[in-house]
Amino acid sequence: MTAGALPLDVLGPSGVYRARNRQTVTDVAGRTTAELGVAPKLFVSRAMRALRAAVPLPVDARVAAIARAGELFATAELGGLTPEAYEHAVSRVAGLPVTVVRAATRTLAHRTAHLHRGLQFARPTGAVTDWRDPLTRTGRAVWARRGEVLAVHAAGNHPGTHSLWPEALALGYRVAVRPSRREPLTPHRLVLALRAAGFGDDHVMLLPTEHEPAEAMLRAADLAYGSDEIIREHAEDRRVLSLTPGRSKVLLTGDVDWRRHLDTLVDSIAHHGGTGCVNATAVFVEGDTAPVAEALAERLASLPSLPPEDDKARLPVQSARSARALESYVLGRAAGARAWLGGGGIADDLGDGSAVLRPAVFELDRPDAPEAGTEVPFPCVWVAPWNRAAGVAPLRDTLVMSAFTDDEELIDALCDEPTVSNLYVGDHPTHWTDTGMPHDGYLADFLMRSKTVLRG
Template identity: 65%
Template sequence: MGTMTQTPPQETPPPGVPVLDALGPSGAYRTRNRQEVRDVTGAVMAELCLAPALFVNRTMKALRGASALPAAQRAAALARAGELFRTATLGGMTVQEYEAAVTRVSGLPISVVRTATKTCAERVGQSYRSVQLACPAGAVSDWRDPLARTGQAVWTRRGDVLAVHVPGNHPGTHGFWPEALALGYRVAVRPSAREPFTAHRLVLALREAGFGDDQVALLPCGHDAADAIVRGADLAYGGDEIIRRYADDPGVLSLRPGRSKILLTADTEWREHLDMIVDSVVRHGGSGCVNATAILVEGDPAPLAGAVAERLAALPSLPPNDERACLPVQQSKAARALETYVLERAQGTRAWLGGTGFVDELGDGSAVLRAAVHQLDGADAPQLGAELPFPCVWIAPWGRADGIAPLRDTLVLTAVTQDEALVDALVEEPTISNLHIGSHATHWHRPGLPHDDYLGDFLMRSKTLVRV
């Protein structure tokens, strides 16, 4: 690759405002073209350097030209990176400063961000072990394996370079893509302009842990250059508008909405599971794809709706940096726009909470998104498919005649039932990605288990090998 100037002419940032550099194959790259990163009050938190298309193209070429680290080195580097992400000062930010910055720009409660730091670090640290669990039982991961002498399936990469476009709704979304590094991919990450701190910190941690600058890159950029990231990679993964533009491309894996749900059948007593139900709705500030957005009840849903609304109504309205905060915060203008959308979407429903509005102004340009609970007339109501970035839950009656149709297109379904025939049908339904049977919150997960299938199933393939 040709020589790149690492520090082109640039404007001086406002005093005290950090600059988040692009991280290319020759280190940090600071550009004149930048985007302001603002917190929920509208204050400028940082300036994000936007890499030009030429820099992106050169970076993608460098990633393609690099060789993967040996497997043992990848495993050790990922373990170190997880610990560095959780504890180290990276890019001049302590972990406490990083968490405070994420809280301010995302509006997620500080307790949620702290938990996300630990969870993300654990997932990154165990990435190498996790991807081994995705390997088919009949395959080996190295052609040198003695089993290959008589013929064996070998698990191999579908490409060399992965483009990652991760949304900024929750830091936890960054816990999965390092599995590509575990498999020997080189990775180019385009951070979210809304919350770039997590991607920036994670790439710095990976580099400090042992992955070279030509192994993992951070490429903040505009739309044209973002297309160049996808075009320059073998495969792409993520959930922003750039990825969705390539939704029909088999080389692109687009993150889907969660639309996670809870089903309570008549052979269970919902009152015994109320803590789990409320926790599924409100954990993570209600912002995650694994938060329950719909509850289906075999029988009258009104008593459950009233009980859930009573619990959620008691949650306090607080700034996100308050230790007691549990609800998300947005800039007031964005919060009001979301409120208008939800109220229009909820027309014709019975509102138990939030029916006249759910925005609570904090007086500093930001507003709390308080919880909303709406009861629907039937399991076929269109609102059941609505997923929103705060605790907003739609509760509907469900009967055996409805079947599993209302439960389709679900990332996580918690089914509280004793009906084994129903469980059989839910396990076999291909559009239900994860099934929790019994009183397990929809957000339950642990490293090594698939989130929306194993990422390795997208990144890898098996081929037959026989050798002397």
């Protein structure tokens, strides 16, 4: 164990497991922050069997425990870390501005407090939650689990990704989480909070592991979801829900004055430090693209380059080596575009082995330019022309579309387009969300099904 490193142990069916195999978790400057225990294959197999054998808590107890866990996550010392120490550590490890991490903590506490209410938005109106409901005497759909055990292969780009999977616990699943090595602190803290709030060790586990045991973990579960390599390898499996890139977009049609909405455009691009799947990566303009690109570049250029733990930081930070590699990739993609910002590079060295990822704005010359689909973890936006003849084709494959338009036929087309997951019409940033609103559909759509029950 490295001196001063935070131990992030496996959280298995019998509590904390101190694995021999440990992996170093470093901050953006390469300094060791934590050591992550790695569970062996046999341990993972036994853990998955324990999850399957466990009996779910009653629904009221599950809901209360999740709400309590959110409160503990935001306020208690867990695993030797106060909330402030946890947020500082995540900021340094993930390179996220500390204000973004704090906001994610508040969001998780809010979502867990209102989780049961939010789940009711996902339940079909005609379905009841229990076969004992009097309505089943004459026949009624019952909302039922598709399985018993869920494997979560977690993303590490933002702490907020972990505010979704507790829904599975609320629905009665037992859950195994394989944390991302990029940022394992958040799932470790959340599993500790859920256990402290009343879930048994055999109900929710943290199982950091290598590729082969992770495959076994997925096969032993009834369902799995996430965004890491293992999930992508099984994307065609109906038991697996693969989370895809956001590629969120903004559309500005000629019937609106985009200057009145510049604050919202900038916010859509740079909120969360530009690291989220809900951040806008492309802005399509009906008309002259240059004034829009110029205005965005002017506003984004004013964001400061600071270490992520600074309260005034607004931009993400990576190791200097990673930042230079990302810079090379982005500039290669932008080779044929007009650079309004970032054309000379986006990596701003902080002098400690880390570098700020500074914003970039590139202007494209056609609506179907493939560069508009480039998504990177910092405020980078591609401004492209759009016209009615192009239609919705360039706007497809979008997590969130913010459409600034008064054209109802266009709104109809965007609402009907299957590859546009969420549509915001008017002055709403792409990162907007609220309790009960689907992210990329409801997670419960994947976890649950309706079955007819008729009893005497």
